[in-house]
Amino acid sequence: MPLDGAVLVVTGAGNGIGRRVALELVARGAVVAAADRDERALADLASASSRISTHLLDIADRAAVQAFPAEVLARHGRVDGLFNIAGVGQRVATVAELGDAEIETVLAVNFSGAVWMCRAFLPHLLRRPRAIIVNTSSLSALVPVPGSAIYGASKAALALFGYGLAQDLRGRTAVTVTTVLPGAVWTDLVRRSAAALGAPERVARAFAAEPERVARRMVDAAVAGRGRVVIGGDARVYDIVRRVSTRAADRLSYLQVGRVFYRRARS
Numbered sequence: 001m002p003l004d005g006a007v008l009v010v011t012g013a014g015n016g017i018g019r020r021v022a023l024e025l026v027a028r029g030a031v032v033a034a035a036d037r038d039e040r041a042l043a044d045l046a047s048a049s050s051r052i053s054t055h056l057l058d059i060a061d062r063a064a065v066q067a068f069p070a071e072v073l074a075r076h077g078r079v080d081g082l083f084n085i086a087g088v089g090q091r092v093a094t095v096a097e098l099g100d101a102e103i104e105t106v107l108a109v110n111f112s113g114a115v116w117m118c119r120a121f122l123p124h125l126l127r128r129p130r131a132i133i134v135n136t137s138s139l140s141a142l143v144p145v146p147g148s149a150i151y152g153a154s155k156a157a158l159a160l161f162g163y164g165l166a167q168d169l170r171g172r173t174a175v176t177v178t179t180v181l182p183g184a185v186w187t188d189l190v191r192r193s194a195a196a197l198g199a200p201e202r203v204a205r206a207f208a209a210e211p212e213r214v215a216r217r218m219v220d221a222a223v224a225g226r227g228r229v230v231i232g233g234d235a236r237v238y239d240i241v242r243r244v245s246t247r248a249a250d251r252l253s254y255l256q257v258g259r260v261f262y263r264r265a266r267s
Contacts, residue, residue, distance in 0.1 A: 001130045001176075001223055004029035007076045008132075011059055011117060012086030014041025017136065017185055020215035021083055026051050028219065033072045033079070035059075036086070059086050059113030060105070065120050073124065081132040081222070082121045084114040084158075090151035103150050110154035115161060122175070131175045134222045135162040139183040139235040142242055143249045146257045166227050176225040180218050181239070183232030185209050209233075 008025055012018030014036035022032045026049045035057040036042050042054035053075050059065055072079050088109045091102060114135055125131035137159040139145070140152035162179035169175045209232040221229040230239045242249040 001081070001132055001225070003219075003223060006030045006080040007033065007072070007078055008081040008083060009033045009035060009072060009079060009117075009121065010083040010085060011035045011057070011113075013054075014038040014045060016085075017182070017211050017214055017218075018083075018085035019045055020211040021085060021218055022052060023048060024212075024215045024219050025083075031076060033076060035068070059117055060108040062112075062116050065113065065116040068117075069120050069124055078128065079121060079124050080128050080130070081134070082117060082125070083134045083136075083218075083222070084117055085134075085136045086113065087136065087155075090148050092147040094147065095149050098150060106150050107154050107157075110151070111157045111161070114158055118161075118165060125175050126173055129174060132222045132225070133162075133165070133175060133177045134218060135159070135165075135177070135179050136218075137162070137179055137181045139181060139232070139238055141181055142230075142235065143238045143253045145253055163227070176222075176227075178218075178222045178226055179228050180221065181228070181230045181235055182214050182218075183209060183230075183235030183238075185211055185214050185232070 003025060008030050010018055010022045010025070010032055013022040013032070013034035015038065018036070019041070022034050022045060025032050031051045033053050033055060034042060034045055035055045037056065037058050039056055042056070046052050046054045055068065055071060057064055057068055069079065086109065088106055090106050091098065118133060118135075125133065135158055138152070138155035140148055141156040141159040144152055159179050159181065162177055166177035166179075169177060214231050217229065217231045230236050238249055238252070241252060
């Protein structure tokens, strides 16, 4: 889909991957409706381009999400695509250690919020000659990561939702759905997770992809209408191993993270 002049909504646009995707889209000629809960981050993003409008939005607030398309249409007149990037991490802990509110927040933002966004904007996207939806899943949807069971479940659910939505729309509409499964990306979320696991920052950063590169790959995949894209060396390795043996992928994840995490959890 051509991006020049297209109006695209990006959630989680204030920081991390969302910010980089918003800037990448603007660099390719698009107009971006940037949504986030962080007002200060949105103000900083808006200063980068006159083709970025900013919108305070908590995607876990279903009523706010349902009202959001009208706000975008009033500002831009149409909408050609949606990049669901907003997400929250899980405190690195076992399921038994997490509180109910923590679990509900992760599921509400990472899964339900993205579903409500798709449902809210889909009627408007269906009116366009071509339109795109991008859902941001995770390596954690490919393999269980110790200490991140709820986060992984939320991202796996989002991936399956994206695949199913693509089937709903394929061949009958001009809307394509791309599910993105990035590995570790050097953002604040990954930095905090590495610190919680006791990994040296320089080591964690060496294994993580740069957000700018991930953003370019995401936008390329969306423009091409690809249904699924795995980004990052770690995610690609796990994707290949999982296709051969889910048990081997599970074991590899345990050896990489589990031994340190569960040893720390017992101490």
